[in-house]
Amino acid sequence: MRAFRSEWVKLSRRNTLLGFGGAMVGFAVLFTILAFVNAGGGNVDLDGGEAEDFVTAAMLSLPEGSVFAITSVGGFLGIIALALFASNLAGEFNKGTIRMLFVTEPNRLKLLAGKIAALISFVAVGVAATLAATVGVGALLAPGSGVETAAWWTSDGLAAIGSAYVNLTAAALVPALIAATIAVIARSSAIAISVGAAWFILGEVLLGTFWDSLAEWGPAAVMNALAVGGAGGAGAMGGAAPVIAYGTAALLAVGYGVLSLAISGTVLATRDVTS
């Protein structure tokens, strides 16, 4: 608990809130605007080719329409969470503060647990703010885009928002916890962020062209499946729909999380702090 409170002294600073929290909300608002502009008949040329409709007003008028845009790009929240976790943990080594932290809290596993819990809570708050912004901006843009919002406020609609919150938070934590492990091993923010982001943005997709089954268990596939609610969900921005069932994705996410924490904890607890 002390490590948790200590971490929040740093996380609650304006720069961190605006940097990471702002990025999460900013992305969400941006994609919400794109979705509603597209649904309203505007041209949204995402890939430099012919403009295409990736969402319609009818889709956004469904109970889950309020969170359609953000769940479709939930992976972006994961990349931001990845950067947060990696820079936080690797930064302790880069700055040399890790030795002062270990002298102040010699139980390294407690320290790690407190830090991770604080970072998870930061992401959870960030996702909540992101959803609030998404729904708020969507409600403002809906009339101009021909989107009916009545279904958003039904019990199904509110349940969709609740599910999206849980799913997006869980999805964001998959890359975040893996990046935390890379950060502890590499002790470098640059390595942890670049390796992690490269894998989740591109690496797994490229590797998947040679290794088909990766789409059924790879961490990026798990993240995307969780974000959209499993195999039945829409593919991100019109991309391929995930093939992993929600329950399987959740189990795999727990597995990745536990494995990441076990490796981080073992490395942190046993390694000498020499510089």
Next chain:
Amino acid sequence: MTSIRTTGLTKDFGDLRAVDNINMDLPRGGVAGFVGPNGAGKSTTIRMLLGLIKPTSGEAEVLGHSIENPSAYLHRVGGLIEAPAFYPALTGEENLRVFAALGGFARSRIAEMLDVVGLGDRGGDKYKNYSLGMKQRLGIALALLPDPDLLVLDEPTNGLDPQGIVEIRSLLMELGANGKTVFVSSHLLAEIQAACDSIVMIDHGGVVYGGLMVDLLNRNSPTIRAAAENDTDTVRLIELATNAGFTSTRVNGAIEIDAPSVWAPDLNRLAWQAGITLKELQATSADLERAFFAMTGNNKTGTE
């Protein structure tokens, strides 16, 4: 009662033996210096005592607890290891708040300790804007935050101006006089000599002296340095010292005589009677620097 006790403490990094069979027994209370040449193993020893690295072999106790279980004693220890390390974007006060929350220390001590180290009016400044001396002071404030029984400071006066050095020395001496144990390593041997009651000197990973400062200084007799105006008289000057029963050594055109300072007037008189004009006559009292070089056999490298 001892504050730090080590028995055969050894640390290897691959093929390199950084600390070799260190035995020391530091009593509780007072200020103890920790000196040695670069690479002698001081920082590695301090890191082992603070639970940051594990020894390859040997044992150590801090405040009566084995270093295998740092949680048992580190809440009573304040540590500053090498250069202070803090969060650049946070203010000095915020930085201390991070560690106070982590260690469960009273928040009221933050302002108190900032005042103690002379940063009372600069606690709201960002750490990245601090001078080296201010960073060092913040590091000492952090070490003092838990109101420790044992303070382990690695080069605490690095970057401090002369006034800062005197202030920190006074603070450490006051803490030592009030029953705290201060274990401090420093480049500044004169500072160690001025502040410390006891000293541990290491070289090539092993202890070459551990005990009271005064005993170490008494081991190294004072010398008289003399130089004749005419170089050809140097040999005759050596003869005068030898005839009086003292040994002497030629050093850069002068001679250093292992004799008490009270013999300097006698030497001056004898030289005058022998028709030797002295261009230099200086009695030097025993000091840590000379003792250090004598013990480590190294007068070129300085200290770590």
